[in-house]
Amino acid sequence: MEHTSLLERILRGIALTLVVIFFMFPIVWIFMMSFQTNETILRIPPQLIFEPTLANYTALITGKLMTAAGTLDIAFMRNLGNSVFLSVTSVAVSLLLGVPAAYAFARHKFRGSEDIAFTLLSFKFAPALLVLLPLTLYFQKLGLANTYIGLIWVYQLICLPLILWIVRGYFEDIPADIEYAYRIGGHSWFATFRKIALPLAGPGIAAAGLLAFIFAWNNFVFALVLASADKQPVTVGALAFITSSGIQYGQISAAIVLSITPTLALALYAQRYLVEGLSLGAVKG
Amino acid sequence: MTAVVSQRPKPSGFRISKKVLPYVLSLPALLVCIGILIPFLTSVVYSFQRYRLSQPWARQFNWGDNYISFFTDPKFWNTLKVSLLYAGTTVVLELLLGLAIALLLQKRSTLNNFISIMLLMPLMTAPALAALMWKLMTNPGFGVLSYLASLIGLQDFRWASSPSTALFTVVLVDIWVYTPFIMILLLAGLRSLPTQPFEAAALDGVPRSFVFFRITLPMLTPYILTATLFRLLDSIQQFDIIYAMTQGGPGDTLTVFQVEAYLNFFQSTNVGRSAALMIILWAITYFLSNIFIKNWLRLRERARGQA
Numbered sequence: 222m223e224h225t226s227l228l229e230r231i232l233r234g235i236a237l238t239l240v241v242i243f244f245m246f247p248i249v250w251i252f253m254m255s256f257q258t259n260e261t262i263l264r265i266p267p268q269l270i271f272e273p274t275l276a277n278y279t280a281l282i283t284g285k286l287m288t289a290a291g292t293l294d295i296a297f298m299r300n301l302g303n304s305v306f307l308s309v310t311s312v313a314v315s316l317l318l319g320v321p322a323a324y325a326f327a328r329h330k331f332r333g334s335e336d337i338a339f340t341l342l343s344f345k346f347a348p349a350l351l352v353l354l355p356l357t358l359y360f361q362k363l364g365l366a367n368t369y370i371g372l373i374w375v376y377q378l379i380c381l382p383l384i385l386w387i388v389r390g391y392f393e394d395i396p397a398d399i400e401y402a403y404r405i406g407g408h409s410w411f412a413t414f415r416k417i418a419l420p421l422a423g424p425g426i427a428a429a430g431l432l433a434f435i436f437a438w439n440n441f442v443f444a445l446v447l448a449s450a451d452k453q454p455v456t457v458g459a460l461a462f463i464t465s466s467g468i469q470y471g472q473i474s475a476a477i478v479l480s481i482t483p484t485l486a487l488a489l490y491a492q493r494y495l496v497e498g499l500s501l502g503a504v505k506g
Numbered sequence: 507m508t509a510v511v512s513q514r515p516k517p518s519g520f521r522i523s524k525k526v527l528p529y530v531l532s533l534p535a536l537l538v539c540i541g542i543l544i545p546f547l548t549s550v551v552y553s554f555q556r557y558r559l560s561q562p563w564a565r566q567f568n569w570g571d572n573y574i575s576f577f578t579d580p581k582f583w584n585t586l587k588v589s590l591l592y593a594g595t596t597v598v599l600e601l602l603l604g605l606a607i608a609l610l611l612q613k614r615s616t617l618n619n620f621i622s623i624m625l626l627m628p629l630m631t632a633p634a635l636a637a638l639m640w641k642l643m644t645n646p647g648f649g650v651l652s653y654l655a656s657l658i659g660l661q662d663f664r665w666a667s668s669p670s671t672a673l674f675t676v677v678l679v680d681i682w683v684y685t686p687f688i689m690i691l692l693l694a695g696l697r698s699l700p701t702q703p704f705e706a707a708a709l710d711g712v713p714r715s716f717v718f719f720r721i722t723l724p725m726l727t728p729y730i731l732t733a734t735l736f737r738l739l740d741s742i743q744q745f746d747i748i749y750a751m752t753q754g755g756p757g758d759t760l761t762v763f764q765v766e767a768y769l770n771f772f773q774s775t776n777v778g779r780s781a782a783l784m785i786i787l788w789a790i791t792y793f794l795s796n797i798f799i800k801n802w803l804r805l806r807e808r809a810r811g812q813a
Binding site: 233234237240241243244246247250251254262263264265266267317318319321324325326328329331334337340341342343344346347348349350351352353355356358359362374375377378381385390393394400410418435438439440441442445446455456457459460463470472473474477480481484485487488489492495496497499500501502503504505 | 528687695
């Protein structure tokens with residue numbers, strides 16, 4: 222592989238440049254649009270050089286949109302808050318439920334353990350609407366329709382299988398002998414779990430939590446079906462925002478930038494674990 | 507429990523608690539999910555009923571009618587066709603592109619690692635928001651891509667709003683979002699391959715095409731299979747991108763399974779047909795996920811073995 226010709230290196234360089242342009246351009250472009258007024262956005266040909274303005278972000282954050290026809294209220298910050306609340310709470314609940322279960326599946330092969338683990342996994346692959354559509358009817362009867370509790374419950378379908386299978390892998394990686402040694406020293410099962418297993422699997426648990434957060438944040442269909450405007454996260458809110466604000470393209474771009482920044486930042490932070498997480502523990506990065 | 511354990515490593519009291527303990531630990535997680543199993547069964551029941559939200563009084567079992575009517579329903583065949591076409595095109599293109607990029611980035615270097623991390627960004631963008639981004643860029647009035655298309659002679663290229671290019675546009679967005687997924691799995695696979703076969707081949711002066719087809723590809727196959735099936739399972743169920751981009755339109759150009767079921771449920775309030783559609787999709791994904799899980803488990807065993 223060392224003796225690559227100059228021509229090959231040039232071709233590789235060109236190919237990589239094209240790849241980077243294709244995958245980065247939309248993000249860069251929307252980012253640029255978010256600092257423009259409608260006036261410069263609508264100019265043809267599209268402008269690469271413009272005077273950046275923070276007006277779009279100010280309008281979103283203050284929730285007041287000044288238009289020629291008057292001021293318009295935007296509830297986008299509410300959507301952002303919903304996204305944060307739903308994702309954080311769902312992941313917290315998932316960790317609380319999923320980590321002990323993952324430990325049980327990793328350490329104790331019990332009757333039906335594999336069946337249960339696979340049933341949980343299969344939720345990840347079943348069509349979401351199969352469950353969601355009847356669930357809307359049930360939720361209306363139970364009074365869970367358009368409540369945070371109902372949404373967080375359903376979000377477990379995204380977070381739990383992910384956390385269960387990733388964390389299980391990390392527990393399996395801990396040699397059982399360490400735990401036996403600690404237990405022979407007279408410590409209870411719970412102390413062993415808390416003092417040995419949890420700290421050793423700590424990085425894995427954190428990574429699984431971050432990933433689950435990203436997936437919860439990026440989810441669209443659950444909230445589209447089960448939540449109305451005041452409980453909707455950014456993914457659904459941004460879509461509604463487009464139809465309601467009509468032609469405020471600068472604000473829409475700014476809303477998209479605000480909505481994707483948290484997951485992009487987390488992904489950069491957790492990129493070491495992404496491979497393992499995305500493959501549910503099947504491939505190590 | 508502490509008192510019992512302190513005698514010997516394996517006293518009888520310890521064994522009893524060991525039997526119950528795993529159930530206690532996994533029960534809460536299970537209970538939360540069982541609540542979700544009920545709607546699944548409800549879906550099965552609905553799919554055998556004539557059930558319209560607009561006519562609740564006419565609700566009754568019609569047994570297989572929802573399914574039988576699919577045979578003569580051109581809308582259903584359109585759904586099946588579009589779903590398979592969408593899944594097939596996206597997965598094949600993403601696999602080829604992802605493999606090519608993974609090969610380009612195979613060598614560990616600062617630049618390559620940096621690029622591979624950058625390429626993850628589309629994958630971390632919510633698919634629904636990615637669709638909105640592309641919608642802004644393909645806007646006929648000011649969209650930069652519409653402008654670029656006009657530069658290369660495609661005047662009035664309508665992207666997602668024309669039936670002839672709508673599928674192309676959503677496939678493009680899908681490729682943008684999900685190619686990095688295949689790329690990153692295959693890159694991890696490529697970098698974990700043993701080096702000896704490649705060194706031996708280099709020593710013997712084996713042509714590089716031979717090395718690629720006879721050594722790299724066969725050794726990479728489990729990774730390719732897992733990544734492909736993973737994507738196929740996801741892609742046949744695609745909803746976010748298509749719904750956010752066109753709501754299944756124009757007309758019924760893009761009414762894939764989940765979009766069609768959603769529209770049936772909320773617009774035509776035909777619960778029975780919507781449920782039957784979802785059961786058929788479920789059957790397809792169940793079949794695919796069984797193949798997937800076998801491959802995935804094999805790969806997982808291997809990854810754990812390396813640890």
